[in-house]
Amino acid sequence: MNGSNRIEPKTLKGFRDYLPEAMIPREWLIDTARRVYRSYGFSPIDTPALEYLEILTGKGSEETDKQLYKFQDHGGRWVGMRFDLTVPLARFAAQHIAQLGTPFKRYHIASVWRGENTQRGRYREFMQCDFDTIGTHALAADIETTLVIHDLFQALQIRDFTIKVNNRLVLTGMLELFGLAEKATPILRALDKLAKIGREKVAAEMVAAAGATPEQADRVLQLSEISGTNDQVLSQLGQLVEGREKAQAGVAKLADLVSAVLAAGIENERVRITPSIARGLDYYTGTVFETFLDKLPGIGSVCSGGRYDNLAGLYTKEELPGIGASLGLDRLLAALEELQLVQKVGTPAAVFIPFFDANRLHDYLRLAAQIRAVGVGVEFYPEPKKLGQQLKYADRRGFRLAVIAGENEFAASTCQIKDLATAQSTTVPLADVPKAIVEQLQR
RNA sequence: GUGGUUGUAGCUCAGUUGGUUAGAGCACCAGAUUGUGGAUCUGGGGGUCGCCGGUUCAAGUCCGGUCAGCCACCCCA
Incomplete structure (x- = not known):
């Protein structure tokens, strides 16, 4: 028509x-x-x-x-x-x-x-x-x-x-x-x-x-x-x-x-x-x-x-x-x-990594791989958008933890692990991230 | 398959006895806030009113058909 x-x-x-x-x-x-x-x-x-x-x-x-x-x-x-x-x-x-x-x-x-x-x-x-x-x-x-x-x-x-x-x-x-x-x-x-x-x-x-x-x-x-x-x-x-x-x-x-x-x-x-x-x-x-x-x-x-x-x-x-x-x-x-025995989540992965510093793609990919190597699912955001927007995305999907690292963190060889439910974040050395995540998820 | 009932934005719905450019809330996108989400405010995108046909000067609104959802029968998971 x-x-x-x-x-x-x-x-x-x-x-x-x-x-x-x-x-x-x-x-x-x-x-x-x-x-x-x-x-x-x-x-x-x-x-x-x-x-x-x-x-x-x-x-x-x-x-x-x-x-x-x-x-x-x-x-x-x-x-x-x-x-x-x-x-x-x-x-x-x-x-x-x-x-x-x-x-x-x-x-x-x-x-x-x-x-x-x-x-x-x-x-x-x-x-x-x-x-x-x-x-x-x-x-x-x-x-x-x-x-x-x-x-x-x-x-x-x-x-x-x-x-x-x-x-x-x-x-x-x-x-x-x-x-x-x-x-x-x-x-x-x-x-x-x-x-x-x-x-x-x-x-x-x-x-x-x-x-x-x-x-x-x-x-x-x-x-x-x-x-x-x-x-x-x-x-x-x-x-x-x-x-x-x-x-x-x-x-x-x-x-x-x-x-x-x-x-x-x-x-x-x-x-x-x-x-x-x-x-x-x-x-x-x-x-x-x-x-x-x-x-x-x-x-x-x-x-x-x-x-x-x-x-x-x-x-x-x-x-x-x-x-x-x-x-x-x-x-x-x-x-x-x-009976409310199923919780609604929109992601099977537990950890979210925002693409924060546009120059650090390789570092993020390496970090994600290290976390996956200990058996924890990780999603890495594909675009270096504003951090707030990325966290909003993570929140809506129901991720449990966000691993946040920008210029400052990389300079100090650390990153933040943020619990998305409680909004509390802790700073840990990059090398300890996989271990720290496993510990946090077990709580 | 039979009978009943419903169908308007992604979701939940409003829409006066048929009458101009079809609305709200939530959601989405952008901004206020060029390193921190779930709150607020502002702006924006998105609808051939399930679809097809009929009646009418005029249909989201009336009629018929069709498709889909829900409920009952049947049967089962």
């Missing part, structure tokens, strides 16, 4: 840019998860963002099919973007497990895509931080998974969290007793919403969507409403499952898991047996987890997972049992922000 053919800069619905203030805590979270996973011997893997469509739709519920980004590539192949990290893991395991051997422990931190409608904290591109142990039925893996979740939140400096744990065997065993075995999936999906929508609505959904009778729904809800300390829950469950082999096995596993986790040093009641935890996904067959922040229960589970008997059945005859969990990165980040 007016001759302007500039393209409007914008991001796709459900896709986001991350500015430094958002990306710095994000990377911190990812780094922390990575460190904890690695400390238990989980190894990193990655897989392609695109897979053959048939790989992704293999076990396709209609719901995931609807959310799947799919298209034909330039060679006419039908391809899709991964919508979680579990399906790629299944394909990966089927393809490579012979070389890797079992048990195989991996972590996978990567973006996934779902073309569903957006909402706060729910996007079309988001990141998952999964870890899984595959190729073993041993309860020790379930126990270790619990410990990893615990250590993860500990490392994130979150104090008030609860890992709720249950075992699908208890639920499915009892559903058999109630005559609901074939309706297990919709029943459990309804049960999964108990905390969110309440007893009445769950019962209604069990009747409407799963075809249970009101009496059956009531029995399931009674089971799920058992609460108390772990010992109390275990003893009540124990009575209820009397004579039901499968459910009994589930209760026994819960008891073993809790006692092992206590023996490993986790605080009592940090892990709570919660019979209502079901998880919507139908591939879980044993232990299931959900992790809640005590101060923000409304936000939902921030780390969930469970045990499955046969991960890769679609792709291989080999039976691969496993257990794992996934950290909900975006949800947790939103929670941390709400």
Whole structure:
């Protein structure tokens, strides 16, 4: 119209840019998860963002099919973007497990895509931080998974969290007793919403969507409403499952898991047996987890997972049992922000060096290098602007220290180290700068 | 995908029943202050009112569509 053919800069619905203030805590979270996973011997893997469509739709519920980004590539192949990290893991395991051997422990931190409608904290591109142990039925893996979740939140400096744990065997065993075995999936999906929508609505959904009778729904809800300390829950469950082999096995596993986790040093009641935890996904067959922040229960589970008997059945005859969990990165980040546990900074470096004396470029560069050599990040301002402006820049970005040296300081072979939060500065000999900075930052 | 709701400067918003050159605060840039930031004062830059179309002498304001955000359903991380 007016001759302007500039393209409007914008991001796709459900896709986001991350500015430094958002990306710095994000990377911190990812780094922390990575460190904890690695400390238990989980190894990193990655897989392609695109897979053959048939790989992704293999076990396709209609719901995931609807959310799947799919298209034909330039060679006419039908391809899709991964919508979680579990399906790629299944394909990966089927393809490579012979070389890797079992048990195989991996972590996978990567973006996934779902073309569903957006909402706060729910996007079309988001990141998952999964870890899984595959190729073993041993309860020790379930126990270790619990410990990893615990250590993860500990490392994130979150104090008030609860890992709720249950075992699908208890639920499915009892559903058999109630005559609901074939309706297990919709029943459990309804049960999964108990905390969110309440007893009445769950019962209604069990009747409407799963075809249970009101009496059956009531029995399931009674089971799920058992609460108390772990010992109390275990003893009540124990009575209820009397004579039901499968459910009994589930209760026994819960008891073993809790006692092992206590023996490993986790605080009592940090892990709570919660019979209502079901998880919507139908591939879980044993232990299931959900992790809640005590101060923000409304936000939902921030780390969930469970045990499955046969991960890769679609792709291989080999039976691969496993257990794992996934950290909900975006949800947790939103929670941390709400709890004010992330501080907003616009720089990853701690030290700022203003370009003060236009003739001393080489000296500044050398000074910066010496500070970096002791492991401290340094940003050097590129233009010899007025000092006040440079300090204003440093202040806004959130640097902790400024190392200021001009003509006078260089003449005396010294410089000022200024704490930008307190405005106090000290003069130190140039040769001692790296050491002095490390000391100041440790305070 | 369905329903509801919102959309004016980088951010938060104002803008009378449609009526001239669309405002404020914060932020940004410059100066007051040619070696010391977060305060103050002065000046400055920045908007085709999300986009497209319609009604009208006249549209930021009314209507339709579209895109995007938020909320609910669905499902989940």
